[in-house]
Amino acid sequence: MADLSVSELIEAASKGDQLSWDRLVDAHASLVWAVVRSHRLDSGDAEDAFQTTWLRLVENLDRIERPDRLAAWLVTTARRECLRVARRDGAEVPDPLVAERAGHAAWTDPGPVEALLAREEQLEVLRAFQRLEPRCQDLLRLTVATADRRYVDVAAELDMPVGSVGPTRQRCLGHLRRLLGSADSPAAASRPARR
Template structure:
């Protein structure tokens, strides 16, 4: 079904798109109008390609998925962007630029060690915790619905399981870290 060939349908979907964009935009850190525009561009681009099995058989569902997908892309872009003048900006000669020539060796080594320690601790967690936390930390930025589908558990139980797993990880990491000193108190 080509949405662009049905102007009435496009007119009907406009308010739904506005509402969905207004709901998702604050979480994506962007303006609702920009999010709407990105979805319209996605619709135009999908209409130029060959028919896709995911093309909107149900236009409202397609529209909601497109808004959420664009919001996820905006969140990813925002995480990767580094403003000019920031010490981590590559043109400013700052460190922590992702392994470039300007990166200081000590912070790079510490980052690598922290990441390895976290991955190792996650792998040692009991039960379904390792796969759940890997899904939550995935660069694919999965939604709760997608994670629940991948793990084969209900979406409603995902939050409590996540809380238990994070609590277990917190206790495991706290046991591995040395206790703080007495800080001026006498023994």
């Protein structure tokens, strides 16, 4: 039991295993608290948001499609619960886009949770990229990482016809998307399942 994966813990917890549930909560409680505290709710509201986040997980345990993204799911859910509590209490909930347009950097700077999630997504993309065949890796390095490269130069470097650079690039990007398990982006996995 000591070295069960998050996926195995979720499966066991969804079947009523209290120890697995406790381990999931223990592993992620500090992350959820960090999100809740970042919203500066009073202690009662913070406790409500914290507890409701875990309730949402109980309700959705069998719907978690990407157990490796549980932390992102919890962050998103905790943030939504904090905003719901703030709205319920009639608090003004700042819109980050409005704040950015008004020049308030405090609302546009990513916090530690957002930075952690961004890093996690970068690592996920890198791991998927490393699973691509070498020819796709080379092509994407030349066409995506160095966007100013002309297709004629890429074709010459990879010894391929110029007319096949674009279509091959699209196929490689499609394969990368499939490896990420999402039709649009790795960030899509961080959205909570719909009820």
